[in-house]
Amino acid sequence: MIEIYFTNSLSKKKERFVPLEPGRVKIYNCGVTVYDRCHLGHARGAINFDVLRRFLEAVGYQVTYVKNYTDIDDKMIARAAERKITVAELAKENIALHDRDMASLGIQPPHIAPKATEHLPEIIQMIERLVQGGHAYAAGGDVYFKVRSFAAYGELSGKSIEDLISGHRVALGTEKQDPLDFALWKAKKPGEPFWQSPWGEGRPGWHIECSAMSEKYLGESFDIHAGGSDLIFPHHENEIAQSVCAHHQPFVRYWLHNGMIQIQSQKMSKSLGNFAAIEDLLLVYEPELIRFFILSSQYRASIDFSKEALHKALEGLDRLYTALRSAQENRPQLPPGPAPNELKQKKKQFFAALADDLNTPAALAVLFDLARGLNIASDPATAGRIFGLLQELAQVLGLLEQDPSLWFQRPRIREGKEQGPSAAEIESLIQQRIQARAEKNWAEADRIRDLLRAQGIVIEDQAGKTIWKRK
RNA sequence: GGCGAGGUAGCCAAGCGGUUAGGCAGAGGUCUGCAAAACCUUUCAGGUCGGUUCGACUCCGAUCCUCGCCUCCA
Numbered sequence: 001m002i003e004i005y006f007t008n009s010l011s012k013k014k015e016r017f018v019p020l021e022p023g024r025v026k027i028y029n030c031g032v033t034v035y036d037r038c039h040l041g042h043a044r045g046a047i048n049f050d051v052l053r054r055f056l057e058a059v060g061y062q063v064t065y066v067k068n069y070t071d072i073d074d075k076m077i078a079r080a081a082e083r084k085i086t087v088a089e090l091a092k093e094n095i096a097l098h099d100r101d102m103a104s105l106g107i108q109p110p111h112i113a114p115k116a117t118e119h120l121p122e123i124i125q126m127i128e129r130l131v132q133g134g135h136a137y138a139a140g141g142d143v144y145f146k147v148r149s150f151a152a153y154g155e156l157s158g159k160s161i162e163d164l165i166s167g168h169r170v171a172l173g174t175e176k177q178d179p180l181d182f183a184l185w186k187a188k189k190p191g192e193p194f195w196q197s198p199w200g201e202g203r204p205g206w207h208i209e210c211s212a213m214s215e216k217y218l219g220e221s222f223d224i225h226a227g228g229s230d231l232i233f234p235h236h237e238n239e240i241a242q243s244v245c246a247h248h249q250p251f252v253r254y255w256l257h258n259g260m261i262q263i264q265s266q267k268m269s270k271s272l273g274n275f276a277a278i279e280d281l282l283l284v285y286e287p288e289l290i291r292f293f294i295l296s297s298q299y300r301a302s303i304d305f306s307k308e309a310l311h312k313a314l315e316g317l318d319r320l321y322t323a324l325r326s327a328q329e330n331r332p333q334l335p336p337g338p339a340p341n342e343l344k345q346k347k348k349q350f351f352a353a354l355a356d357d358l359n360t361p362a363a364l365a366v367l368f369d370l371a372r373g374l375n376i377a378s379d380p381a382t383a384g385r386i387f388g389l390l391q392e393l394a395q396v397l398g399l400l401e402q403d404p405s406l407w408f409q410r411p412r413i414r415e416g417k418e419q420g421p422s423a424a425e426i427e428s429l430i431q432q433r434i435q436a437r438a439e440k441n442w443a444e445a446d447r448i449r450d451l452l453r454a455q456g457i458v459i460e461d462q463a464g465k466t467i468w469k470r471k
Numbered sequence: 472g473g474c475g476a477g478g479u480a481g482c483c484a485a486g487c488g489g490u491u492a493g494g495c496a497g498a499g500g501u502c503u504g505c506a507a508a509a510c511c512u513u514u515c516a517g518g519u520c521g522g523u524u525c526g527a528c529u530c531c532g533a534u535c536c537u538c539g540c541c542u543c544c545a
Contacts, residue, residue: 012475032545045545075543158474159541206543228545229476235544259476260539269544296484296494301477302538312483316494322509353485361485365493375510442504449507460508469508 002059004355006224007300009232009255010156014357017254019223025061026218027053028252029110030210030227030235033070034094035079038101039275040290040305041228041261041268047291048258048299048358049226050107051397055354058396066217067110069095071117073206077192087193091117101278105287106398112217116209120195123204123212126246127184127197135245139175141187141200147180150241156255157233182238184208207238215243225252229259229300230267259302268305276305285310286412291398292317295360307415314412316368320394323371325404327387329467340382343389346370350393360397367394408469411456420455420470430459430466 004017019025029049032042046067056063070076071091080087095115102109116123127143130136135149147153147161154160164180183205188194194201214222220243227236236255243251261268268275281290293313297303346366353362370390377383394400409423421429429448436444452459452468459468 030545033543039545041545043545073543154474157540160473163473164541230540230544232475233540234542258545260545262538265538267539267544271543298485301484304483309483312495315496316483319494326509356486359485361483361493365485368493372511437504440504445504446506453507458508461503461506462509463502467508 001061002351002355004056004059005357006254006256007357008253009229009236009257010252012158015254017223019061020221020253023060023062024064025056025224026064026222027066027224027226028210028214028218028222029065029067030225030231031068031070031113032098033073033075034091034098035073035075036094036270037277037279038098039261039268039270039277040281041275042098043101043105043278043281043290044261044294044303045226045228045258046102046107047105047294047398048360049256051295051354051360052224052226052256052358053108054396054398055351055358059351059355064112064218065108065110066112066114066214068210068213069098069113069115070206070209071095071115072193072203072209081191088117091115097279101282104282105278105291106401114213114217116204116213119209119213119216120204122216123208124185124195124197126208126212126215126242127204129246130184130242133245135241136184137177138185138199139177141202142175142183143185143199144176144181145184145238145241145245146177147182147241148178150245152244153241154237156240157237159233159237182207182234184242207235208242210235211239211242211246214239215247220247221250222252224254224256226256226258229257232257256299258299259297262302262304263306265304267302284414286410288399288402289314289317289412292364295364295397295399298361299358311413316364317399318408318412320367320371320390320400321402321404321407323374324387324390324400325408325467327374327377327383328404330462340385343385346373347389347393350396354396363393363397367397367399411470421452421457426452426457426468430468433459434466 005014006017007013008015027049029045032038053063053065069091072087076087076090080090083090127136130145131138131143134146136143136145154164161180185197185199185202186205187199188201188203192203194203214225225236240251263274266272266274289310293310294303296313296316346369350363350366353359353366356362367390370386370393374383374386374390377386391400411420429452433445433448436448449459456471457468458471459466
C-alpha cells in the first residue's frame with residue numbers, strides 16, 4: 001500500500017501514516033455547532049476531509065468516518081431564545097440546512113453523524129469516570145475538569161499552564177477551584193434545556209460530547225481527528241485531556257487541522273460579520289467551482305476568498321472541462337483500454353501528491369497535465385485512455401463529475417445577471433448563423449455572433465459545426 | 472506579551488540543495504471568411520541581511536512584514 005504522510009498537529013511534523021489496524025482508518029471530524037447556517041469555512045473543512053476520505057478509500061483503506069453535530073451549548077441556547085424557538089427546533093432546522101449544503105458540495109455523508117443530545121448517557125458516564133479518577137469535581141451543580149491533574153495539558157496547542165495563567169484569563173466561574181479548569185457539566189439555568197444527572201439537572205459542557213461520541217463509535221484510541229485550526233485550543237486540547245484521563249491510553253494518533261478562509265486577509269467568522277453562507281454562495285457559484293477553489297490550496301494554508309479568486313478558479317476548471325468536451329465531441333467512440341506507462345506514471349504522481357500531506361494543488365497539476373495530453377492526443381485510443389484516467393483521478397477530488405457539454409451550457413457564475421437565452425433559443429440562432437455562413441453572408445453571421453456575445457454566449461466554429469458556451 | 476503558521480514571478484499556488492510544477496493574465500504561433508473561442512509554444516520568481524556549501528528559492532541565524540490561536544469559532 002502507498003506510503004502516506006500527514007502533518008500531525010501534535011508533533012508539528014510530517015509523519016508516516018500507519019493506522020492502528022492494518023487496512024482500516026478511523027476518522028473523527030469535528031462537526032459544527034448547529035446554531036446558524038454554515039459558511040465557506042465549514043465547507044472548506046468538509047471538502048478537505050472529504051478528499052482525505054476519498055483518497056484513503058481509493059488507495060484501498062476501509063474508512064470509518066464520523067462527523068458530529070453539536071446541538072446543545074451556550075450559543076444554541078442563546079440563539080434559540082433570541083428566535084423564540086426551542087433548542088431542538090433550532091438544531092433540527094440547521095442540521096437540515098447543513099446536510100443540504102454538504103450534499104450540494106458533493107461531500108459524501110459520514111458513516112455516522114452523531115448528535116450530542118442523543119448521547120447524554122455516554123457523556124454522563126464519561127464525566128463520572130473522570131470524577132472517580134480524580135480528574136474532575138462537582139461544584140454547585142457544575143462539574144469541572146481539573147486541568148492540573150493532567151500533566152500533558154497544552155501539548156497539542158503548545159501552551160504551557162504558565163502561559164495560560166499569564167494570559168490573564170481570569171475565569172468568572174466562582175465555583176472553579178482553578179481558573180484553568182473547564183466545565184464538563186453545567187447546572188441548569190431557568191428556561192434552559194436540561195437532563196438528569198448525578199449532579200442534578202443540567203447539560204453537558206462544550207468539549208465532552210466529542211470525547212464521548214468518538215469513544216462510542218471509534219474506540220478509546222483511533223487514527224485521525226480532523227478539524228479547523230481554530231479548534232486546537234481550547235476544544236481539542238480539552239478533548240485530549242478528557243479522553244486520556246478517562247481511558248488512560250493514547251487518544252488520537254494523527255491530528256489534522258485545516259487552515260482558515262479569509263476575506264481581505266482576515267479570518268472569515270461570524271463575529272466579524274464577514275462570512276459567506278454556503279447557501280448564498282451556491283446561488284451564485286457552481287458547487288464544483290467552490291470545490292475546485294478550495295482544493296487549489298493545500299488544506300493547511302489559509303485561503304483568501306474573493307469574487308475575483310472564484311473567477312480565476314473558473315478559468316482553470318473550465319480548461320479541464322474544455323479538454324473533456326473536445327475529446328467527447330470529436331471522438332464519440334473513445335475506446336477504453338489499459339493505460340500505457342506514461343499514464344501509469346501520471347496516476348502514480350497524482351496519488352503521490354495526495355499521499356504527501358494531501359497536496360491537492362500538486363494533484364490538480366497532474367490533472368492539467370492530463371488535459372494537455374488529451375488535447376494533443378493524435379489517436380483515439382490514447383485519447384480514450386487519457387479521458388478515462390482524467391475522470392477517474394478527478395473523482396478522488398470530487399471534480400469533473402458533470403457532463404462536459406452541459407457544464408458549459410449552464411452559467412457557472414451567476415452574479416445577479418439575467419438568466420440569458422435558453423439553450424433552444426441559442427441553438428436556433430446558431431442554426432440561422434450556419435445558414436448565413438453557408439450563403440457567405442458574413443455580415444449576418446457576424447451580427448448573430450455579436451448578438452449572442454452580448455448575451456454572454458460565446459460560440460466556437462469547429463470543422464463542420466458550431467458549439468457554444470456561457471461565459 | 473506568549474504560542475504557532477507563512478512570506479515564491481502581474482495574480483493564485485506547489486515541489487525541490489544543482490535538472491519544466493500547475494492555473495490565470497501577457498507574448499508568439501496554429502486554426503478561421505474575418506474574428507472569437509480553442510489549441511500549441513513561451514517570457515517573467517523566491518521579503519531583507521548574513522552564514523553553511525563547489526552550488527540555496529530550498530539548510531542555519533538575524534531582521535522586517537502578514538495571518539491565526541491565547542474568549543465562541545471550521
